[in-house]
Amino acid sequence: MGIVSRAFRNIARRKMRALLVIVALGFALSIMISIPAGVLANEKTANTVASNLSNLINQTGATINQTLTQITCSIPSSNAGFGFTLPSGTSGGTGTYRSGGYGGGSGGSGFTPGQQFGGGTVGGYFGGGAFNGGQATPMNESLYGDINTSIAGVAAVEPILEASEGNNVTRTVDYGGYTHAVTSLNVTYEIEGIPLTVSLVDNYPILPTNITAGSNLQAGDSGDVLLSESNSAYFGAGVGDSVTILGQSFTVVGIYNPASVLDAQTLYMNLSDAQAITNNTGYITSLTVFAQNSGDVSSVATAISTLHPELTVSTAQDKESQLSTEESGYTTALASADASDSQTNSTAIEEIVVVILATSLIVLFVMLYTVKERTKEIGTLKAIGFSNSTVMSQFMLEGILLSIIAGVVGIAIGMIAAPTIASSLLPSVGAAPRATAGGAVILGTTRFGALAVATLTPELVLLGFGLAILLGTLGSLYPAWRAAKIRPAEAMRYE
Amino acid sequence: MSKTVLQSDKPVPQPLQPASQAGKPVLQLENLSKTYTLGKREVPALANLNLTVNAGEFVAIMGPSGSGKTTLLNVIGCIDKPTKGKVLLDGIDASALPENQLYKIRRDKMGFVFQTFNLLPYLNARENVELPMEGRGKSKAEQTQRAKELLAMVGLSGREEHRPQRLSAGEQQRVAIARALANNPAIILADEPTGNLDSQNKQGIIKLLGNLNLNQGTTIIMVTHDSQAARNTERMLLLKDGKIVKEMQGLHANKKGQTCPHCGSRIQATDDKCPACKKPIYASDELF
Numbered sequence: 143m144g145i146v147s148r149a150f151r152n153i154a155r156r157k158m159r160a161l162l163v164i165v166a167l168g169f170a171l172s173i174m175i176s177i178p179a180g181v182l183a184n185e186k187t188a189n190t191v192a193s194n195l196s197n198l199i200n201q202t203g204a205t206i207n208q209t210l211t212q213i214t215c216s217i218p219s220s221n222a223g224f225g226f227t228l229p230s231g232t233s234g235g236t237g238t239y240r241s242g243g244y245g246g247g248s249g250g251s252g253f254t255p256g257q258q259f260g261g262g263t264v265g266g267y268f269g270g271g272a273f274n275g276g277q278a279t280p281m282n283e284s285l286y287g288d289i290n291t292s293i294a295g296v297a298a299v300e301p302i303l304e305a306s307e308g309n310n311v312t313r314t315v316d317y318g319g320y321t322h323a324v325t326s327l328n329v330t331y332e333i334e335g336i337p338l339t340v341s342l343v344d345n346y347p348i349l350p351t352n353i354t355a356g357s358n359l360q361a362g363d364s365g366d367v368l369l370s371e372s373n374s375a376y377f378g379a380g381v382g383d384s385v386t387i388l389g390q391s392f393t394v395v396g397i398y399n400p401a402s403v404l405d406a407q408t409l410y411m412n413l414s415d416a417q418a419i420t421n422n423t424g425y426i427t428s429l430t431v432f433a434q435n436s437g438d439v440s441s442v443a444t445a446i447s448t449l450h451p452e453l454t455v456s457t458a459q460d461k462e463s464q465l466s467t468e469e470s471g472y473t474t475a476l477a478s479a480d481a482s483d484s485q486t487n488s489t490a491i492e493e494i495v496v497v498i499l500a501t502s503l504i505v506l507f508v509m510l511y512t513v514k515e516r517t518k519e520i521g522t523l524k525a526i527g528f529s530n531s532t533v534m535s536q537f538m539l540e541g542i543l544l545s546i547i548a549g550v551v552g553i554a555i556g557m558i559a560a561p562t563i564a565s566s567l568l569p570s571v572g573a574a575p576r577a578t579a580g581g582a583v584i585l586g587t588t589r590f591g592a593l594a595v596a597t598l599t600p601e602l603v604l605l606g607f608g609l610a611i612l613l614g615t616l617g618s619l620y621p622a623w624r625a626a627k628i629r630p631a632e633a634m635r636y637e
Numbered sequence: 638m639s640k641t642v643l644q645s646d647k648p649v650p651q652p653l654q655p656a657s658q659a660g661k662p663v664l665q666l667e668n669l670s671k672t673y674t675l676g677k678r679e680v681p682a683l684a685n686l687n688l689t690v691n692a693g694e695f696v697a698i699m700g701p702s703g704s705g706k707t708t709l710l711n712v713i714g715c716i717d718k719p720t721k722g723k724v725l726l727d728g729i730d731a732s733a734l735p736e737n738q739l740y741k742i743r744r745d746k747m748g749f750v751f752q753t754f755n756l757l758p759y760l761n762a763r764e765n766v767e768l769p770m771e772g773r774g775k776s777k778a779e780q781t782q783r784a785k786e787l788l789a790m791v792g793l794s795g796r797e798e799h800r801p802q803r804l805s806a807g808e809q810q811r812v813a814i815a816r817a818l819a820n821n822p823a824i825i826l827a828d829e830p831t832g833n834l835d836s837q838n839k840q841g842i843i844k845l846l847g848n849l850n851l852n853q854g855t856t857i858i859m860v861t862h863d864s865q866a867a868r869n870t871e872r873m874l875l876l877k878d879g880k881i882v883k884e885m886q887g888l889h890a891n892k893k894g895q896t897c898p899h900c901g902s903r904i905q906a907t908d909d910k911c912p913a914c915k916k917p918i919y920a921s922d923e924l925f
Contacts, residue, residue, distance in 0.1 A: 151759040522755040525716065526769045526816065527744020530737065630716045630743070633755055634707065634828055 145532070149539040153547075156512075163508050164548045167610070170501040171552025173563055174494055175606040179556075179596035180564025181490045188483040195476040201351070202469040209347065210436035211297065213443050215289075215453040216428035217279040280425040286450065289431060293445040295438035300348055300430040303335040303416045307388065331373055332408045333387065335416020338363050346432055349410060356381030356396030359410055367392040368410040370400050376407075387411075388419040401468075429453075486568050493567055498613065505617020509541045513625045520625050521632030530626040537622035538615065545614025546607070553606045556598050564596035662725075663823050663856050664690040664713065669722035671708050671879070682708040683719070684879035692823070695850040695857045695889050697867035700876030707828075709876065710860045714747055714826050715739045727823040744769055748817025752829035754809040756801040762788060762812045763797040769819045787815035791845060807838030814845060818855070825849075827859040831866045840921055843869045847889055847919070851906055868920045888919050 153160045283301050290299045308329040315324045336348050343349065343361040350358075350368070359368045367385065369377065374397045377385045384391050392411065400406050417423045433442045443455045513520070520533055556563070671683040682705045690696055700706050711717035712724060715731050724732040726746050734742065743749075748769075756765045766784035775783070788797050791811040801809050810830060817825050827846070831839040843866050849855045850871070859870060867873050871890045875883035891898040897911035898918060910917050 148760075155759050518753075518755065519757060522749075522751070522757070523768075524740065525714065525743060525749045525751075525755075527740055527747075527820070529740045529772075532772065630714075631711055633749070633751060634711070634716075 145536055145539060146543075149536065149543050152512075152540055153544055159508065159512075160544060160547075163504060163544055164551055166504050167501055167545060167548030167613075168551030168555055170497050170504070171549055171606050171610055172555035172559065173497050173567065174501075174609055175553065175556045175598060175602045176560040176563035176596055177490045177494055177497075177567060178605070179560050179598055179602055180568045181486060182599075183564065183596045184486045184568060185483060188480070188486075192476055192480065195472050199469055199472045199476070202472060206466060206469065207436065211433040211439060212457070213431040213433060213439060213446065214428060214456050215286075215431060215446055215450070217281055217452050217454065280422065280427060281429070283424050283426045286429055288449065289429065289446055293442055293449065295434050295442045295445075296431055297434040298342060298346060298432045300342055300346065300432070301337060301413060301426040302428045302430060303333075303413055303420070303422060303425065304427045305333045305335075305416065305420050305422075307331055307333070329407060330376060331387075333416050333420070334408050334410050335413040336410060337413040348430075350398040350400065350405070352399040352401060353396050354399050356394065358396055358398075359412075360395075363395065364412050364415055365392055366395045366411065368396050368398060369394055370406055370408055371397055372406045373397075373409045390415070390419045489568055498609075501613045502617045505541055505545060505614055506620060508544075509537065509618050509621035510624065512540070513537060513621045513628075516625075517628055517632050520628045521630050521634070524628065524630035525633045533628075534622045534626040537625045538618045541618025541622070542611055542614035545610045545617070549607050549610025552610065553598070553603050556602075556606065560596045560598050661692050662689050663692040663727055664688070664858070665723070665725040666713070667723040667725070669712065669724065670720050671705075671712060671717070672720045673708075682879055683712065686722075686880060688874070688881060690824075690856065690858060692856050693850070693854045695847065695871040695887075696859065697870040697873045697887065698858065698860045698876055699862060699864070699867050699873060701862070704876040705879040706860045706862075706876055708879075710826060710828055710858075713824070713858065714749065715742045744773070745820055746823045748820070748822040748825045750810070750813050750817050750825060750827035750830045752832040754801070754806070754813045754833070756809055756812055756816075758801050761798045761800050762793060762804065762815075765801070765812055766816045766819055769816060773820065783819065784815070787818050788812070790818075790849075791815045805838070806834055807841055810834065810838070810842050811845065814842070814849075818849075823856060825855055825857045827857060827861075829861055829863070830859060831861065831863055839863070839866065840919075843919070847892070850889070851892065865920055892918055 286299070286301075290296055306329045308331075310325045311328045312323055312325040314321050336342075338359055338361050340361040343359070350370075353368075354371065359366060367387065369379065369385070374380060374394070377383075377394075379385045379394050381394055381396060383394050385394060386392075387409075392415070400408065413426070414423075417425065431442065431446060433439045439457050443457060446453060447455050523533055523536075524530075666686055666688040669683050669686040669688075670681070673680045673682055686705075686709070698706055698709060708717065712719050713726075715724070715726070715734075719732055722732065723730060726742060729742065729746070731739065731742050749755075756762075757768070760768070763781065763784045766787055767780045770780045770783065785794075785797055788794065788811075791814050793808060793811055793815070796804065796808065801812070804812065810833075814825075814830075817827075825846075830846070831842055834842060846857055846859070847869065850857050857870075859866070861867050868887050869889055870887040871893060873885040873887050874881050875885075888898055892904075892906050892908075895904050895906055896902075897904050897914060897916070899911060899916045900914040902911060902913040904911055904918065908918065
C-alpha cells in the first residue's frame with residue numbers, strides 16, 4: 143500500500159468533489175492552453191492582414207499614380223437620347239427627353255456597327271454629371287492608332303468596348319397634361335471588352351482587383367468572362383460554369399466584388415470577344431490613354447484633342463480622389479489591425495493570470511477543506527509514526543494527481559473546443575479587423591487572409607500538463623504544510 | 638541507564654526479545670511536570686510525577702476528568718513534550734529528542750490504540766495493519782505476512798480484506814490493536830480502548846489485551862475511566878491533580894500470580910473461572 147495508491151483511493155473516496163475539481167480545473171486548463179493557441183492564430187492572421195494591407199496600400203498608391211496618368215477619350219453623341227425613345231417609336235439616338243435613368247437609350251435594333259449603343263459608360267463613370275455626359279459613339283479603332291505612335295508621353299492605349307444588354311420596359315409617363323407610353327431599357331448586364339494583352343494586364347489597372355472567387359482574367363484569355371457578384375446572381379453561374387452572352391458561350395473564370403455600385407452589373411471579357419458578340423469588330427466605345435507620368439497628362443490630353451478634335455478627352459481626377467480615400471481606409475485598417483493584435487495580447491495575459499489564480503485557489507480551497515476534514519486521520523497517521531514529510535508528500539501528491547487528471551480532461555476539452563474558447567475570450571480571433579473606404583467594407587476575413595483558428599500544438603499540450611502539475615503543486619503546498627503541522631494529539635479527540 | 642539519541646532515519650533497532658526483558662523498566666518518568674498556559678494563567682497538568690513501568694506489565698491509569706490522564710498519555714506517547722522532567726522509553730530519553738525524531742519513537746516503540754479506533758476508512762483491515770510498517774525496510778510480502786499473523790492473533794482470520802465499515806466496532810478495535818502491534822513496540826498505549834464499545838465487545842477487548850500481555854509479554858498502558866475495565870488490569874494507578882495518588886492491584890495480577898481473587902485457591906493463568914469456587918476471575922457483567 144504505497145503513498146500513490148493511497149492518494150488515488152483518497153481521490154476516489156470523494157467522487158463528487160473530485161469530479162467537480164477535475165471539471166473546473168479541466169475547463170480552466172483548457173482555457174489556459176486555448177488562449178495562447180488563439181493568440182498565436184490571431185497573430186498569424188494579423189500578420190497576414192497587415193502584410194496584405196501593406197501590399198494593398200502599395201498597390202493602391204501605384205494605382206493612384208497610374209490613374210493620374212489615365213486619360214479617357216470618347217466621342218459623345220450630342221443628341222443621343224438618354225434612356226428613351228420617342229413615343230412614336232423613332233429609333234434611338236434622336237430622343238429629346240433627357241429624363242435620366244440608368245442604362246441610357248436603347249438602340250432598339252441590336253448591335254450593328256455605326257449604331258448607338260445603349261448604356262455606354264465613359265471611363266467607368268456613369269453617375270457624376272450623367273445628364274451632361276452623353277452617349278459614346280462607336281469609334282473605329284483603326285483611326286486612333288496614331289495616338290500611341292505620334293504623341294509624345296503616351297505609355298499605353300487601352301481600347302474599350304462597352305455595351306449594355308437589357309429588356310425594353312414600357313411605361314406611361316405624364317408630362318404635364320399629356321401622357322406618353324415610354325419604353326426604356328432595363329439593363330440586365332453590361333459588357334466591358336478590354337484588350338487582354340500582357341503589357342496592359344500586367345502593368346495597368348484595367349481589371350477589377352477584388353476577386354472573391356476563382357481568379358482574374360489573364361492575358362490572352364479568350365472565351366472567358368469575369369462576372370460581378372450581381373452578374374453571378376443574374377446568370378445563376380459560378381466559377382467554372384459556362385454562361386451564354388449574346389448567343390455565345392463563355393466560361394466564368396472568376397467573380398469580383400465591384401468597388402463601386404456603378405460597376406455592379408459590369409462583366410469583363412476580352413475586347414475581341416466583345417466586338418465579335420456585339421457585331422462591332424473593329425469598333426470601340428472609348429479609349430483609355432495612359433501617360434508615361436502624371437506630369438505629362440495635360441500635354442498629352444491637349445495633343446489628343448488636337449489630333450482628334452472629335453474626341454472628348456478627360457482626365458481622371460475623380461478616380462484619384464476615390465483611390466486616395468481607399469488608400470487612407472487601408473492605412474486606418476492596418477493601424478486597427480495592429481491595435482487589435484496588441485489588445486489581444488494584453489487581454490490574453492489578463493485572462494491567463496485570472497485563470498491561473500482561480501485554478502490555484504480551487505486547488506487550495508479543496509485541499510484545505512480535505513485537510514480539515516481529515517484532521518483526525520492525519521493525527522492518527524502521525525501518532526502511528528508517519529513523519530511530517532510523509533504526510534506532506536501524501537497531500538501534495540493528492541493535489542498533483544487531481545491536477546494531472548484535470549490536465550488530461552482540460553487537454554481533451556481544448557482539443558475539441560480551443561477555437562470556440564479562444565474566439566469567445568479573445569477580441570477578433572477569427573474575424574480580422576474591419577474598416578471601410580468609400581462606403582464599402584474593404585477588410586474582412588475573406589479578403590485578407592486566413593480565418594484565425596486556434597489549434598493546439600504539441601508544445602501547448604505539454605504546456606497544459608506542465609501548468610497542471612505546477613498549479614497542483616502551488617495549490618497543494620500550503621494545505622499539505624498545514625496537514626504536516628497537525629499534531630498527533632488530534633487523533634485522540636473524540637468525535 | 639544508557640541514553641540513546643536517534644540520529645539517522647533507520648528504524649530503532651529491535652531487541653530480539655520483545656519489548657525489553659520482562660521485569661526491566663521500559664518506561665520511566667522522572668520528576669515529570671507539564672504546565673499549560675491558558676491566557677495569562679498557568680495551569681499545571683502534571684506535577685512532579687514519577688512512574689516506572691516494567692516490561693510485561695498491564696497498567697491502567699484512572700482518574701477523574703482534568704486529572705491529567707490525557708496529558709500523561711500524550712507525554713508518554715511522545716505526542717507532547719514535558720515542561721520539566723525526563724521520559725525514558727526503553728532506555729531512550731524521548732524528552733531530549735527533537736520534534737522531527739519523535740515520529741520514529743512513536744513508530745518503533747509505541748503502539749497506539751484509540752477510543753474511536755481511527756482506522757483509515759479507505760484501507761482494508763490488512764492495509765491498516767501494514768500502515769505503520771511503511772518506511773521500515775520491510776518488503777511488501779513481509780508486511781502482508783506480518784499483518785495476516787497479527788490479524789489472526791486478534792481473532793480476525795478471514796476478515797483481512799474487509800474495509801472498516803464492514804466490521805463491527807469490536808472487530809475494528811481488534812484491527813487497531815493488531816496495527817498497534819505491527820512494529821513489535823515496547824509499549825501499547827491505549828486511550829479509552831473500551832470507551833466506544835458495548836459491554837460484550839468491551840470484555841472481548843479487555844480479554845484480548847490481557848491475553849496479549851499474558852502470552853506475548855506485551856507491555857500495556859491503558860488510560861480509562863471505566864473502573865470495570867481497569868479492575869481487570871494488573872496494576873491500577875489513580876491520578877489526581879497531575880499526581881499519582883493511589884496504586885492498587887488488579888485482577889489480572891491474580892491471573893499472573895495464579896491465585897483466585899475470591900477464594901485464594903490455585904488457578905491456571907488460562908482459567909476464566911476459579912476451578913474451586915467457580916467464580917469468574919475477571920470482573921464482568923456477563924461473560925466471565
